[in-house]
Amino acid sequence: xxxxxxxxxxxxxxxxxxxxxxxxxxxxxxxxxxxxxxxxxxxxxxxxxxxxxxxxxxxxxxxxxxxxxxxxxxxxxxxxxxxxxxxxxxxxxxxxxxxxxxxxxxxxxxxxxxxxxxxxxxxxxxxxxxxxxxxxxxxxxxxxxxxxxxxxxxxxxxxxxxxxxxxxxxxxxxxxxxxxxxxxxxxxxxxxxxxxxxxxxxxxxxxxxxxxxxxxxxxxxxxxxxxxxxxxxxxxxxxxxxxxxxxxxxxxxxxxxxxxxxxxxxxxxxxxxxxxxxxxxxxxxxxxxxxxxxxxxxxxxxxxxxxxxxxxxxxxxxxxxxxxxxxxxxxxxxxxxxxxx
Amino acid sequence: xxxxxxxxxxxxxxxxxxxxxxxxxxxxxxxxxxxxxxxxxxxxxxxxxxxxxxxxxxxxxxxxxxxxxxxxxxxxxxxxxxxxxxxxxxxxxxxxxxxxxxxxxxxxxxxxxxxxxxxxxxxxxxxxxxxxxxxxxxxxxxxxxxxxxxxxxxxxxxxxxxxxxxxxxxxxxxxxxxxxxxxxxxxxxxxxxxxxxxxxxxxxxxxxxxxxxxxxxxxxxxxxxxxxxxxxxxxxxxxxxxxxxxxxxxxxxxxxxxxxxxxxxxxxxxxxxxxxxxxxxxxxxxxxxxxxxxxxxxxxxxxxxxxxxxxxxxxxxxxxxxxxxxxxxxxxxxxxxxxxx
DNA sequence: ATTGACTTGACATACGTATGTCAAATACGG
DNA sequence: CCGTATTTGACATACGTATGTCAAGTCAAT
Numbered sequence: 011x012x013x014x015x016x017x018x019x020x021x022x023x024x025x026x027x028x029x030x031x032x033x034x035x036x037x038x039x040x041x042x043x044x045x046x047x048x049x050x051x052x053x054x055x056x057x058x059x060x061x062x063x064x065x066x067x068x069x070x071x072x073x074x075x076x077x078x079x080x081x082x083x084x085x086x087x088x089x090x091x092x093x094x095x096x097x098x099x100x101x102x103x104x105x106x107x108x109x110x111x112x113x114x115x116x117x118x119x120x121x122x123x124x125x126x127x128x129x130x131x132x133x134x135x136x137x138x139x140x141x142x143x144x145x146x147x148x149x150x151x152x153x154x155x156x157x158x159x160x161x162x163x164x165x166x167x168x169x170x171x172x173x174x175x176x177x178x179x180x181x182x183x184x185x186x187x188x189x190x191x192x193x194x195x196x197x198x199x200x201x202x203x204x205x206x207x208x209x210x211x212x213x214x215x216x217x218x219x220x221x222x223x224x225x226x227x228x229x230x231x232x233x234x235x236x237x238x239x240x241x242x243x244x245x246x247x248x249x250x251x252x253x254x255x256x257x258x259x260x261x262x263x264x265x266x267x268x269x270x271x272x273x274x275x276x277x278x279x280x281x282x283x284x285x286x287x288x289x290x291x292x293x294x295x296x297x298x299x300x301x302x303x304x305x306x307x308x309x310x311x312x313x314x315x316x317x318x319x320x321x322x323x324x325x326x327x328x329x330x331x332x333x334x335x336x337x338x339x340x341x342x343x344x345x346x347x348x349x350x351x
Numbered sequence: 352x353x354x355x356x357x358x359x360x361x362x363x364x365x366x367x368x369x370x371x372x373x374x375x376x377x378x379x380x381x382x383x384x385x386x387x388x389x390x391x392x393x394x395x396x397x398x399x400x401x402x403x404x405x406x407x408x409x410x411x412x413x414x415x416x417x418x419x420x421x422x423x424x425x426x427x428x429x430x431x432x433x434x435x436x437x438x439x440x441x442x443x444x445x446x447x448x449x450x451x452x453x454x455x456x457x458x459x460x461x462x463x464x465x466x467x468x469x470x471x472x473x474x475x476x477x478x479x480x481x482x483x484x485x486x487x488x489x490x491x492x493x494x495x496x497x498x499x500x501x502x503x504x505x506x507x508x509x510x511x512x513x514x515x516x517x518x519x520x521x522x523x524x525x526x527x528x529x530x531x532x533x534x535x536x537x538x539x540x541x542x543x544x545x546x547x548x549x550x551x552x553x554x555x556x557x558x559x560x561x562x563x564x565x566x567x568x569x570x571x572x573x574x575x576x577x578x579x580x581x582x583x584x585x586x587x588x589x590x591x592x593x594x595x596x597x598x599x600x601x602x603x604x605x606x607x608x609x610x611x612x613x614x615x616x617x618x619x620x621x622x623x624x625x626x627x628x629x630x631x632x633x634x635x636x637x638x639x640x641x642x643x644x645x646x647x648x649x650x651x652x653x654x655x656x657x658x659x660x661x662x663x664x665x666x667x668x669x670x671x672x673x674x675x676x677x678x679x680x681x682x683x684x685x686x687x688x689x690x691x692x
Numbered sequence: 693a694t695t696g697a698c699t700t701g702a703c704a705t706a707c708g709t710a711t712g713t714c715a716a717a718t719a720c721g722g
Numbered sequence: 723c724c725g726t727a728t729t730t731g732a733c734a735t736a737c738g739t740a741t742g743t744c745a746a747g748t749c750a751a752t
Contacts, residue, residue: 014708025731030710038729040719061402061443062708065737098675102402183689191647191687192532194627222689286535306532314677334439336655342690346532348524348563349683355738366701371740379699381748403738406707 013054022050033058060329064103071104073324074126075161076136079110082267083293084313088137088162091313095321104321116143123147128154133324137161139209140168157327159320162311163211171327174320176311176342178211182218182265184342185288188307189261190227192286197229198260201252203236203245205268215265215290230260238268246275253279261286270295273304292345300347310343354395363391374399401670405444412445414665415467416502417477420451423608424634425654429478429503432654436662445662457484464488469495474665478502480550481509498668500661503652504552512668515661517652517683519552523559523606525683526629529648530602531568533627538570539601542593544577544586546609553606556631560604571601579609587616594620602627611636614645633686641688651684 013021019029024043031039032047050056063069075092077085089108096106109126112118120143126134133156138144140163148158148168159172189200202219204212216235223230233252238245245268253259262285264272269289276287289296292310299305319338326333345351354362360370365384372380373388391397404410416433418426430449437447450467452460461484467475474497479485481504489499489509500513530541543560545553557576564571574593579586586609594600603626605613610630617628630637633651640646660679667674686692 012708015710016708027711027731027733028729031730034710040729043730059406059708062406062737063710065400065403065406065707065739066709066711068737094677098678180690184687187687187689191627192535194533194535194537196535218689286532312682318678336435337439337659339692341653341684341692343682344685344687344690346525346528346685348521348528348559349685351680351682353738356740357738368701368703368741369699372700375740381699384700400738403707404740406709407738407740409707 012059013056014059015056017054018047018050018056021054022046060331069103071132071325071328072130073104073106073133073135073321074131075106075108075320076123076134076138077108077110078113078138080112080114083270083295084267084291085137087291087293087313088316091317092320095314095317104325106321111138113138116141119144120147124150126151128156131156132328133157133159135159135161135174135320135324136165136170137163138165139163140165144168157324159323161316161320163209172323172333174316174323174338174340176340178214179218179221181290181309181311181342182215182220183222184218184344185215185263185265185290185309186219186222186227188288188309188344189263189286190222190230192288192306193227193230193260196260198258199231199233199256200261200263201236201249201256201259202232202234202263202265203238203249203268203272204265205237205271206239207235207237209266212265219263232263235265238271240268240271242271242274245271246278249275250279253283259283259285261288263287264289266290269293269299273299276304297350300345300350303347306346308345310345311340312343315340353400354397355400356397358395359388359391359397362395363387401672410444412473412666412669413471414445414447414474414476414662415472416447416449416661417464417475417479418449418451419454419479421453421455424611424636425608425632426478428632428634428654429657432658433661436655436658445666447662452479454479457482460485461488465491467492469497472497473669474498474500476500476502476515476661476665477506477511478504479506480504481506485509498665500664502657502661504550513664513674513679515657515664515679515681517681519555520559520562522631522650522652522683523556523561524563525559525685526556526604526606526631526650527560527563527568529629529650529685530604530627531564531571533629533647534568534571534601537601539599540572540574540597541602541604542577542590542597542600543573543575543604543606544579544590544609544613545606546578546612547580548576548578550607556606573604576606579612581609581612583612583615586612587619590616591620594624600624600626602629604628605630607631610634610640614640617645638691641686641691644688647687649686651686652681653684656681 015026015029019026024046028039028043029047032044077089092108111122119138124147134151136158145168151158157171159174160170162175164173207213219232223232236248287305289305289308292308296305296308300308319340323333323338356367356370360367365387369380369384370388373385418430433449452463454460460479465488475492477499486509492499498512500515501511503516505514548554560573564573577589628646630646630649633649637646637649641649660681664674664679
């Protein structure tokens with residue numbers, strides 16, 4: 011039988027009240043008695059039954075997901091994964107809502123974050139680029155007692171409680187390795203594109219790519235990253251120029267947002283070239299491209315896992331419970347048509 | 352506020368006792384009242400608080416994992432994943448143990464399965480090839496009221512409550528697609544090996560492989576499957592013969608158990624040949640081979656996920672709760688050195 | 693209308709924890 | 723050793739559900 015607070019009280023030779031005071035960090039306990047209780051806890055290996063505690067407390071967790079607004083297929087998949095996880099029993103006793111912020115405008119982000127009802131907010135999962143303003147807002151949220159996890163993009167300087175997402179450097183390496191193997195024995199260059207290099211994700215992926223290519227596949231040259239800030243014309247033009255300029259273009263690596271534009275341009279500019287294409291993120295667009303054979307492989311972080319993991323971690327933080335790391339590890343998945351799900 | 356049994360009683364105009372009788376399927380309730388209660392449940396959208404119920408019942412779940420005995424790295428990883436999941440909070444209120452059976456001896460398997468204390472067993476996860484004897488034993492377990500899930504290998508004719516594992520046909524297709532892409536524009540043949548084709552996993556993987564190769568990569572020919580029943584000499588010999596006979600041998604596909612033997616033989620027989628190697632299952636052996644560059648990619652079903660999923664599903668069955676399919680989907684992962692975890 | 697069988701409801705207790713009240717015990721300064 | 727401030731313990735109630743007991747209610751058949 012697992013020990014209960016009653017057992018602790020008996021073992022420590024104190025009353026239930028005192029045990030409660032110690033366990034819940036209330037004041038007015040003499041150090042000697044506090045030690046006795048802690049000793050008893052250690053000796054008996056007591057762990058609080060969180061479910062019973064939550065029942066008694068009528069505990070409800072209040073979590074908010076902060077996502078970037080604007081048209082972005084990947085963010086949409088994240089949002090629906092959050093909603094789905096919220097509906098399932100995973101989020102027992104949790105109220106979850108999603109708010110959108112204009113990530114491009116740091117001040118708007120901060121304004122929105124500060125307008126959260128910090129009074130009864132238990133945790134926040136934030137997907138946004140790290141700016142000084144965001145950092146401040148996070149400090150503000152944390153000082154109000156809520157936990158904060160970074161979602162998808164890490165916020166390394168913001169003292170978040172956790173990061174939920176993949177290691178983007180490794181993701182870039184993975185892309186490089188795929189390209190290198192798909193182009194076994196071939197020589198040529200690789201076009202690298204993304205919507206924007208301001209997000210650290212793209213930067214890290216690019217580093218990973220370069221590292222692997224130069225170390226393991228020096229016969230392949232990655233061209234300078236093309237950024238196409240939501241501008242279809244620009245990418246089409248650049249792409250055409252690049253294809254014309256590099257007769258030895260062998261592959262395309264689409265590093266993240268903007269897959270749709272990229273693929274459109276590719277369809278128009280190089281329908282007959284036999285290019286290897288690797289992209290990121292599983293969305294309706296990339297899924298279809300995979301099925302159509304336009305993309306060879308995509309590198310994926312499972313959004314369902316992201317959402318569930320963020321929720322579990324926030325909850326564990328609130329309960330002051332340990333995190334089951336093995337479960338929370340977000341994997342870099344490689345998806346081809348055959349293992350598409 | 353979520354409705355409670357008290358709300359149901361009030362809404363239905365009956366007593367708490369009657370609500371309890373209906374909800375827990377006890378006898379002696381007039382149909383009219385039963386209907387009233389069910390109506391109230393529907394109207395208020397009542398869902399039982401499983402945690403509170405388990406608390407009141409002092410519920411403990413008793414689960415048993417049945418794994419094949421004998422030296423097998425993959426099974427070892429499954430076992431330790433089960434132990435790890437059991438230690439973590441995932442298996443709150445569950446007692447889990449692992450028993451090993453000699454899968455090659457159907458009668459021994461059955462004897463072992465029948466010796467389980469069915470009295471207070473709530474669920475069983477079985478990893479074993481399906482034989483008529485196993486089928487009977489499962490029927491026996493189920494008739495005692497325990498739930499059964501098939502683990503890793505499906506048991507399609509055994510009326511299990513669930514299958515936890517990957518679709519092996521798709522896994523074979525994935526292997527084929529990888530090989531086809533790694534050998535873009537090349538022509539030649541592929542050596543396919545496994546320890547034994549009696550398990551349906553290998554058969555299905557082989558089908559998947561053949562399907563993809565013949566449809567998408569007809570320039571690649573897969574040789575007849577080599578089975579090497581735990582016999583290092585045999586595989587070495589066969590491998591040497593195969594390498595000698597097929598000057599155009601380009602790749603090796605190791606379909607499952609026996610990776611270590613396979614890799615040993617490869618090291619001895621063809622150290623200088625630039626072969627593409629794809630294998631299954633992440634074990635200490637394949638991990639090292641990946642790091643050493645001996646294997647290009649491995650196809651993995653995450654054993655941590657397998658273990659947790661089996662436990663969650665068994666528990667959901669016991670609670671008569673719904674299964675959150677998206678979470679329980681075991682993915683076919685492709686692991687290279689760069690996204691190794 | 694009465695019997696006996698079946699149904700129902702009121703009530704109590706329990707699970708493990710949280711939380712509040714209040715009197716009793718203890719410590720400490722003088 | 724007293725008075726006061728602090729610490730402690732006994733007890734009650736609650737969370738949502740389960741389960742048992744027993745008296746009271748309802749029903750159908752006589």
